[in-house]
Amino acid sequence: MEGSWRPTIAPGYRVQQVKSKFAALCFYARPSDDVYALDPTFDEAIRAAEWESTETCEDCCASGAGCYTIRLWSWTLCPEHARERAAVAQS
Ligand SMILES: [Zn+2]
Structure with a gap:
């Protein structure tokens, strides 16, 4: 993260x-130190990022990635990085 980056939804999130x-x-x-604090916008932003992660390559952030199981571990990868990780696993 850049030094100037700040979250805008819940700046004091934990x-x-x-x-x-x-x-x-x-x-x-x-969203804050208050364990009872509720913020639907905060929760929706997290859920959206979690969903986006299911289609985003873990190595290069390309969208349209798929799920691959390599050496009993599941990865979300683009086809190029899936090939690379599979090759490394077999070496
Ligand atoms: Zn990739």
Whole structure:
């Protein structure tokens, strides 16, 4: 991230966990320190990013990527990077 970048929906948000699950982004966060705070716009933005991650190459961010299982791990990759990762896995 650039130094000047700031979130506009919830500037004081708190990230709880970020991980990959079945080749998709899982982003758990709260809009503020208040554990009871609700912000539908904040939640919708996260869900939209999680959906977008299911079609975005993990290596080059190309859209239209697909899900590939390589060495028992699921990846979302463009065809070019799927070939590269499969070749590395077989070497
Ligand atoms: Zn790619």
